[in-house]
Amino acid sequence: MEDEEAAAVLRAVGRQIRMWREAAGLRQVELGAAIGYGEEMVSSVERGRRIPKPEFLDKTDEVTGAGGKISAMKEDVERARYPKKVRDLAKLEDEAVELGAYAALHIHGLLQTPEYAEALYAMRRPAYTEGEIERHVAARMARKTVFERVPRPLITFVQEEVTLRRPIGGALVLRQQLEHLLEISELRHVEIQVMPTDRDDHAGIMGSFRLLKLQDGKTLGHSEGQLHDRVISDPREAHILEMRYGIIRAQALTPRESRAFIEKVMGEET
Numbered sequence: 023m024e025d026e027e028a029a030a031v032l033r034a035v036g037r038q039i040r041m042w043r044e045a046a047g048l049r050q051v052e053l054g055a056a057i058g059y060g061e062e063m064v065s066s067v068e069r070g071r072r073i074p075k076p077e078f079l080d081k082t083d084e085v086t087g088a089g090g091k092i093s094a095m096k097e098d099v100e101r102a103r104y105p106k107k108v109r110d111l112a113k114l115e116d117e118a119v120e121l122g123a124y125a126a127l128h129i130h131g132l133l134q135t136p137e138y139a140e141a142l143y144a145m146r147r148p149a150y151t152e153g154e155i156e157r158h159v160a161a162r163m164a165r166k167t168v169f170e171r172v173p174r175p176l177i178t179f180v181q182e183e184v185t186l187r188r189p190i191g192g193a194l195v196l197r198q199q200l201e202h203l204l205e206i207s208e209l210r211h212v213e214i215q216v217m218p219t220d221r222d223d224h225a226g227i228m229g230s231f232r233l234l235k236l237q238d239g240k241t242l243g244h245s246e247g248q249l250h251d252r253v254i255s256d257p258r259e260a261h262i263l264e265m266r267y268g269i270i271r272a273q274a275l276t277p278r279e280s281r282a283f284i285e286k287v288m289g290e291e292t
Contacts, residue, residue, distance in 0.1 A: 025106035032102055033070035035095050040068040042086040057081035073103050073157070103157060114242065114253070115168045120176045120235035122267050124217075124226045129185050129199055131162050132169075132177070133206060133214070138199045139163070141191030174211040180226070180267075180274050183219045186287045193291060200288050207281055215274040216283045225269035233260070233267055 043053050043064075050068070051061040059078060066072035074082075076096050083092035101109060115121060123130050128142060139162045143155045150158070168175065181203075189196045207214040217226070231245045243254030243263040254260055275283055 027106065028102035029070060031098050032073060035074070035099055036068040036070040038095065039064075039074075039082055039086075039092060042082070042088045042092060043068075046086040048086070053082065053085060056085045074099060076100075103160060110253075111244065111251075112165050114234050114236070114244075115165060116171070117236050118168075118175055118234040119173075119237055120178075121168070121232065122178045122271075123232035124180045124230055124267060124270050125185055126182045126226065126230045127185065128188065128190060129181065129203070130179055130232075132166060133179060133181075133203060134162060135195070135199050135202050136163055137195045138191055141195055145190075169206070169209060169212065176211055178213045178215070178271065180215045180217055180270050181280075182217050183283075186216065186284060187291075197288060197291060200284055200291075203284055204281060207277065207284075213277045214280055214284075215271060215277055216280040217270065217274040218283075221273055223273060225266045225273060231263055231267075233263055 043050070046053075048056070050064040054061045054064045057078065058081065063072060063078075067074045067078065076099075079096050079099065080093050082088070083090060086092070121132075123132070129138060131139070134142070136159055139159045140155060143150055143158050169177070186200060186203075191199075203214060206212055217224070229245070231243060234242045234244065236242065241257075241260045241264055243260045245252050245254065254263065274280070
């Protein structure tokens with residue numbers, strides 16, 4: 023685990039599962055056989071080293087006769103499943119009335135399909151384990167609930183042209199990703215713009231960033247580096263990013279032109 027908060031939750035859940043298992047007179051191998059998991063998985067969950075899936079908790083609750091007490095921990099476990107920086111960012115997104123993002127290297131996380139996200143995480147160096155990739159993809163997909171929130175926030179994106187052409191995951195994954203962009207762009211509270219590579223004046227040349235305007239009127243920035251992410255709360259710095267984003271949007275294609283551009287790219291890839 024990469025943060026103590028999540029690790030503490032998993033240790034607490036593991037202790038509860040062990041107590042209910044022992045109260046039911048079951049060994050780890052017997053519980054595993056009853057719920058369809060191996061002894062090693064049961065042991066790892068009880069020690070807080072593996073994140074149990076919802077069905078693991080539900081079946082364990084039923085077999086041990088916990089009366090819903092183990093199943094009730096699913097929400098806490100689900101939050102612990104995601105990396106801390108993702109949980110913190112999702113919390114900010116839940117509070118935002120406006121979100122804006124400029125993406126220079128790849129399709130923005132909120133716009134990614136599961137297949138595209140999985141391909142991205144599989145490229146990381148040092149390499150992630152399969153479990154780590156699964157965890158990060160699940161966390162990224164969970165954040166997409168921001169599109170369904172009521173009241174609807176205004177959400178805008180500017181994607182560099184190269185992000186539409188870079189075949190991350192292969193040609194089929196890219197095509198599905200572009201189709202997804204067109205689907206998302208149909209939402210009335212979402213605008214997607216493309217920044218063509220041939221622009222000779224570009225306010226976003228310093229790299230990707232995003233803006234979040236909160237309900238209390240405060241504006242925050244967020245930037246991602248090679249090794250660290252940073253929330254920008256200083257009003258002066260946030261104002262600079264806000265100014266840059268406005269210029270970037272003015273320099274990019276309009277949302278309608280961008281839809282046509284994405285369709286054109288899809289046609290070229292056929």
